[in-house]
Amino acid sequence: MAARPASDGRLGRIALLALAMAFLALFLLLPLVSVFVEALKSGVGVYLDSVSQPDALAAIKLTLLVAAIAVPVNVAFGLAAAWTVAKFDFPGKSLLITLIDLPFSVSPVVSGLIFVLLFGAQGWFGAWLAERDIQIIFAVPGIVLATIFVTFPFVARELIPLMTEQGRGDEEAAVSLGASGWQAFWHVTLPNIRWGLLYGVLLCNARAMGEFGAVSVVSGHIRGRTNTMPLHVEILYNEYNFAASFAVASLLALLALLTLVLKSALEWRYGYHGKGGGH
Amino acid sequence: MSIAVDNVVKRFGNFAALNGVSLEAKPGEFLALLGPSGSGKTTLLRIMAGLEFPDSGRVLFEGGDVTGLGVRDRRIGFVFQHYALFPHMNVADNVAFGLTVKRRRERPKRAEIVRRSQELLDLVQLGHLGKRYPAQLSGGQRQRVALARALAVDPKLLLLDEPFGALDAKVRKELRRWLRDLHDRMGLTSVFVTHDQEEALELADRVVVMDQGLIVQVAKPQIVYDEPATAFVYDFVGDSNRIPVTVQEGRVMFGGEPLDVPVEPAPNGPALLYFRPHDATLVDEGAAGALPMEICQALHLGGATRIEGRIAGVDPLIDIRTGGREVPAGGRAVGLRLRRARLFPTPA
Numbered sequence: 001m002a003a004r005p006a007s008d009g010r011l012g013r014i015a016l017l018a019l020a021m022a023f024l025a026l027f028l029l030l031p032l033v034s035v036f037v038e039a040l041k042s043g044v045g046v047y048l049d050s051v052s053q054p055d056a057l058a059a060i061k062l063t064l065l066v067a068a069i070a071v072p073v074n075v076a077f078g079l080a081a082a083w084t085v086a087k088f089d090f091p092g093k094s095l096l097i098t099l100i101d102l103p104f105s106v107s108p109v110v111s112g113l114i115f116v117l118l119f120g121a122q123g124w125f126g127a128w129l130a131e132r133d134i135q136i137i138f139a140v141p142g143i144v145l146a147t148i149f150v151t152f153p154f155v156a157r158e159l160i161p162l163m164t165e166q167g168r169g170d171e172e173a174a175v176s177l178g179a180s181g182w183q184a185f186w187h188v189t190l191p192n193i194r195w196g197l198l199y200g201v202l203l204c205n206a207r208a209m210g211e212f213g214a215v216s217v218v219s220g221h222i223r224g225r226t227n228t229m230p231l232h233v234e235i236l237y238n239e240y241n242f243a244a245s246f247a248v249a250s251l252l253a254l255l256a257l258l259t260l261v262l263k264s265a266l267e268w269r270y271g272y273h274g275k276g277g278g279h
Numbered sequence: 280m281s282i283a284v285d286n287v288v289k290r291f292g293n294f295a296a297l298n299g300v301s302l303e304a305k306p307g308e309f310l311a312l313l314g315p316s317g318s319g320k321t322t323l324l325r326i327m328a329g330l331e332f333p334d335s336g337r338v339l340f341e342g343g344d345v346t347g348l349g350v351r352d353r354r355i356g357f358v359f360q361h362y363a364l365f366p367h368m369n370v371a372d373n374v375a376f377g378l379t380v381k382r383r384r385e386r387p388k389r390a391e392i393v394r395r396s397q398e399l400l401d402l403v404q405l406g407h408l409g410k411r412y413p414a415q416l417s418g419g420q421r422q423r424v425a426l427a428r429a430l431a432v433d434p435k436l437l438l439l440d441e442p443f444g445a446l447d448a449k450v451r452k453e454l455r456r457w458l459r460d461l462h463d464r465m466g467l468t469s470v471f472v473t474h475d476q477e478e479a480l481e482l483a484d485r486v487v488v489m490d491q492g493l494i495v496q497v498a499k500p501q502i503v504y505d506e507p508a509t510a511f512v513y514d515f516v517g518d519s520n521r522i523p524v525t526v527q528e529g530r531v532m533f534g535g536e537p538l539d540v541p542v543e544p545a546p547n548g549p550a551l552l553y554f555r556p557h558d559a560t561l562v563d564e565g566a567a568g569a570l571p572m573e574i575c576q577a578l579h580l581g582g583a584t585r586i587e588g589r590i591a592g593v594d595p596l597i598d599i600r601t602g603g604r605e606v607p608a609g610g611r612a613v614g615l616r617l618r619r620a621r622l623f624p625t626p627a
Contacts, residue, residue, distance in 0.1 A: 172330055172359070173428075174376070175350050177376050178377050187365075192366070
């Protein structure tokens with residue numbers, strides 16, 4: 001390669017760049033633009049009507065509620081898992097790391113089915129739950145469970161490499177100076193990982209709000225009760241109500257864009273480069 | 280404060296880090312744990328601190344058993360090799376950390392904490408850098424901040440893990456003297472880990488030489504250097520040359536010829552003869568009782584002449600230092616007479 005004339009290299013670079021740009025435009029930019037174009041095609045009035053319809057508002061509320069539960073739970077689990085993996089040596093450590101990745105490798109539909117098998121009417125705990133009048137499947141708890149399962153790896157995967165690299169030194173120093181475990185975590189560990197944690201939270205949140213497959217299996221699609229935004233989009237679309245469908249979809253897309261902007265802003269401001277968790 | 284470890288054993292999986300180690304540091308003493316990597320010196324220090332716990336054996340502070348206490352309750356000062364300064368806190372807050380995390384009842388007032396932090400920074404001659412962040416400091420400055428931070432909780436015992444390991448040679452020398460001075464002024468008992476023998480010999484009251492999880496010698500620096508307990512210590516502490524010889528009826532034989540060398544009596548059989556570069560004199564070729572050597576290279580530098588020579592059947596090259604100005608030519612055959620040497624039987 002080194003023997004080639006410089007002009008050749010430049011040509012190749014331009015070709016590669018053009019290819020990447022064309023690909024990006026065709027597969028990412030175009031669909032995104034089309035969502036907003038379709039959403040606003042019938043006018044702003046229709047758009048506002050679509051997103052303020054009671055069923056749409058219920059879907060938005062449910063989506064926010066699910067994210068508001070799933071994200072904090074996964075922050076707590078993710079921190080605990082990352083702390084365990086990064087700061088301690090124990091047998092079965094690599095097994096734990098593999099298990100943390102499981103939700104990424106399993107199809108979301110299967111993830112949903114797992115919960116139906118466990119908590120559905122015919123499932124393992126179905127009879128027990130029915131006796132006590134507790135409904136999980138086709139209700140909000142099922143949606144929350146499925147979302148937690150699917151979004152579990154984001155925080156943990158973001159933190160494990162970061163905390164492994166940082167090692168135990170800072171915490172040991174804090175404890176040797178008289179700090180309690182909690183003080184060491186709060187004053188030393190957390191500030192050390194804050195940007196990685198925030199990044200993981202953003203990714204986790206985006207996925208929690210956008211999750212379709214697993215949620216679809218456990219939701220039951222009851223309008224106004226168990227429909228999240230992605231499910232609502234699909235129902236509207238299947239009813240040939242394209243303008244309304246794209247209007248709600250544009251809200252989801254806006255959220256994704258907002259997440260990207262926040263992430264870029266963080267990277268620009270603090271020079272943080274994400275490691276791992278590239279899903 | 281005195282600190283002692285009593286028959287401490289520590290294993291990591293199959294690796295025996297410490298094989299039954301006993302040691303005592305007297306109040307006010309400055310002790311160096313010296314050894315190659317993997318000798319167990321850092322593990323021993325961490326066990327003293329309560330950062331690791333022994334599989335068996337005890338740790339005693341002033342005679343009281345603290346084996347079960349964690350680092351938080353031992354009230355020692357610990358200085359880490361890579362400083363372990365908190366990157367998001369400025370220097371003053373780093374130093375004050377040990378005071379700010381105290382329980383509310385014991386915690387000094389905010390103004391008192393600030394005053395004490397400033398006092399400690401002045402002590403380590405960094406009083407003007409309190410508002411800086413660790414990333415803005417040089418390595419030597421960071422290590423001094425780490426030391427000030429460790430001293431904030433008023434420890435009677437200071438433990439340092441390769442405190443100068445990450446610093447360049449000149450800064451090292453400065454900090455060494457400064458640390459020794461600080462230790463004496465504050466009446467501390469200090470134990471530090473190093474793999475740098477010069478550092479251990481210059482700084483410590485006593486040097487503890489470790490190898491493969493055992494203590495091989497504990498003595499004053501002069502003794503460790505002049506009267507090494509084992510071949511390992513001779514090799515590890517100071518420059519040395521090693522000649523394989525045979526002992527026959529109390530005489531040291533090399534290449535079938537008896538050597539004229541003052542050594543302690545040794546049992547018959549193969550042995551290793553150790554001598555320091557400055558304990559040999561060049562004599563004429565073929566002189567009775569001298570080692571036959573060929574000069575490879577010679578250089579006059581810094582008031583001494585450094586000579587590299589080859590002795591047939593001995594590997595590696597021999598290192599000699601003489602005070603004379605004469606620089607022998609390369610390739611010349613000479614004799615080497617040893618004024619001082621030590622004989623260690625070859626391990627079976």
